[in-house]
Amino acid sequence: MNKVVVRFADGRTVKGTTADFVPAKDLFHLNVMTDPVGAKPVEVHMRDLKALFFVKDFTGDSHHVDSNEFDPSRPPAGRKIRVEFADGEILVGTTTGYQPGRPGFFVMPADSGANMERCYVVTAATKKVSFL
Numbered sequence: 001m002n003k004v005v006v007r008f009a010d011g012r013t014v015k016g017t018t019a020d021f022v023p024a025k026d027l028f029h030l031n032v033m034t035d036p037v038g039a040k041p042v043e044v045h046m047r048d049l050k051a052l053f054f055v056k057d058f059t060g061d062s063h064h065v066d067s068n069e070f071d072p073s074r075p076p077a078g079r080k081i082r083v084e085f086a087d088g089e090i091l092v093g094t095t096t097g098y099q100p101g102r103p104g105f106f107v108m109p110a111d112s113g114a115n116m117e118r119c120y121v122v123t124a125a126t127k128k129v130s131f132l
Contacts, residue, residue, distance in 0.1 A: 005053040006030060006044060009125050011087070015058050016042075023104055023120060033058060046103070050085060050125040053116050060115035067111045068092035074112055080132035081107060083121055091119060098129065 001017040008014075014032055018041075021028040029041035068090065070076055078094035085091070093107040104122045123129075 001031070003055050003058060004030070005055055005058075007050040007053065008048050009050045009086075009122070010048070014042075018044075021052065021120070023106075046122065047124075049122045050087070051091075051122060052120040054118045054120075055115050056117060057115065061113075064113055064115070066114060070110045071112050076108075076110070078108065080110075082128075082130050082132055083107060083126055084128040085121075085125055086127045087125075088127075091121070092132070093119070100129070 001019050002021065004016060004018055004021070006014045006016070014030065015034075016030045016032040018028050018030050025046070027043050027045045030044050031041050032039070069092075070080070076094040078096040079098070081093060081095045081098060083091040091107055092110045094110070095105055095107050098105040100123075102123060104120055107119045107121055109116050109119070
């Protein structure tokens with residue numbers, strides 16, 4: 001099971017787990033963190049998403065200050081990229097799969113200490129994507 005934070009295009013955020021997320025599919029199932037054990041998973045449609053954040057845990061480290069800077073002692077894998085979402089949020093990291101015509105792509109965060117391990121960005125939810 002992957003721990004995820006689902007960010008919807010309408011601004012909602014839902015935390016939970018998923019075992020069937022595949023970027024090429026139109027939907028996946030989410031076991032919502034706040035639902036009782038054994039509750040039926042919720043269907044999440046890709047068309048409704050801004051991004052899907054794969055996280056280490058749901059609480060994170062309250063003492064960690066998020067950064068969009070790369071650690072100079074850890075050379076990044078992939079191409080450096082800056083994503084500006086339609087809502088103004090900025091995500092900086094690396095990617096090996098961005099192509100403008102695709103529905104989405106993965107980004108690994110620049111901040112090696114971040115709670116986010118990787119993020120699937122829905123291209124339709126972006127305002128501007130640029131290589132650094």
